[in-house]
Amino acid sequence: MRVVVVGATGHIGSYLVPRLVRAGHEVVALSRGTREPYHEAPEWSRGERVVVDRDAEDAAGTFGARVVALDPDVVVDLVCFTPESAGLLVEALRPIRPLLLHCGTIWVHGPVHRVPVTEDEPRTPVGEYGIGKAAIERLLHAETRRGGVPSVVLHPGHITGPGWPVINPAGNLDPGVWRALALGEPVALPDLGLGVLHHVHADDVAQAFERALTRPAAIGSSFHVVAEQAMTSLGLAHAAAGWFGREPVLEPVDWPEFESRAGAEHARVTREHVSRSISASIERARTVLGYAPRYTATQALREALDWLVANGRVDLG
Template identity: 45%
Template sequence: MRITIIGGAGHVGTYLVPMLVQAGHQVTNVTRGQSRPYLPHRAWDQVTQVTMNRAAPDFADSVAATTPDAVIDMICFTPAQHEALAQALRGRITHLIHIGTIWVHGRPGPSPTREEDPRQPFGDYGIQKSLLEDLILTEARKGGLPATVIRPGHIVGPGWVPLNPAGNFNPQVFRDIAAGRPLTLPNFGLETVHHVHAEDVAQAVLGALTHWSTAVGESFNAVSPAALNLRHYAEALYRHFGHEPALSFAPFETWAKSQSPEDAEATWEHIARSPCHAIDKARRLIGYQPRHTSLQAVIEALTALPGGL
């Protein structure tokens, strides 16, 4: 197929583009020209690069002009962005894959959360993505633009700092654990995070393309086989680095006073959602089989950090 990826040089595209090229597809990557893949691969030599900004008035028509059979949209965040693209693609492509997020579920309900469970999104990002998912899948199920939604968890991979056991992205947390220094976690450390390796998200996208008949009109969680609570996550990393855990706990309000406002806010955003998602549907319908546990993905990312921790 001729496949156009919008925003294909990021975390997931680093793995997805080589997968698509090796599978024999002709790939066009639409990019602002500001990002490069996190890992080099010879497959990128066979990719057509088109530089354009999504804010440009002719963006949607320019994507359609690449004459794709399928479009993978990595960077759509509002219904208005999607509708502009959909107008240009209706009747011209066989499959649109939208990269969503597990944050469409917001506050957790049943655990692990299935795609069909009720959603309680909060925050602009989660609410907009939830509205987008409804818009995209409703049309697909009515026989309009054929589409699938892939919902990644906290994406992990070489080249960037993972979400840490305190529920934020401060690399000092990992440094303290690696050195065996004490770490205080909010509450009792029982809130959950659900990572996914970028390669596994790419695998889910490829699975949706391959299993068109069972993927169209559906959403799929793309996460590791199991979520981690903050306490277990921290304890496992202490032991990985050869130390016994040195953890203490404090109520969130107390804990937050010892953190930067940015770190405290990031932690609240994650623990308020405490995602733990099921992948049975993706396994059954698109052959999703994640290769990485959450911990394996995090350790790989930490090992690959330039200069180490």
């Protein structure tokens, strides 16, 4: 198939484009052209690269026509964040009706009542990002039901891999948390460290997108794409400290104390994750897509941390 990947050099696309090329698809990789893929692979030389500023072209009303002109059988949209942008693309695609694969997020769920949460739970998102993604999901499924552009929505967890900062055991992006766990220094955790995080390696997300291309039964559905198991902050801290032959020195604190020690921005990010504490079921993805994650949450984090250390992004002392 001829597959147009929008946001091709990002976290997921960096792994997806080589996968699609290896599978024999003709791939057109769209990106802003501001950076190379996170994951280098020889297959990049066998795909077509197109530089596109989606925001600017959405504003000009030209992005959808740009995609249609590439004559896709499949469009993989990895960087759509508003229903307005999704609507413009769908309207342009409607006359040719390619398969549209959209990247959502497990944050279409707000704080959950039952775990593991399934894709059929009512949507109660909080925050601009989750609310926007839930609105896109509704738009795409309504379009499919009307007989318009057929779509599949994949909801990743906290996307993890080498090349970028990742959510640490404290639920934020503070590199000092990794250092403290490595050196046996105290790490403050709110809510007794029982907040739940559901990571996923970027290549496992790419695997799910690749499988969705060839699963007609997936059309019109949403799928969680996460590691086999979610983990608590407590469990992740023990795992990370164990990489350095240590037991973690953990200090349970209340939220005011945590904000004082972590800083307002890191505390805000932690609260966003802990307040949701999503543990997502992958049973539907297993059954319909044949999804089989290769990485556990800790394996994905270990690979990410190795890269951060090797590239001077985290100092372990």
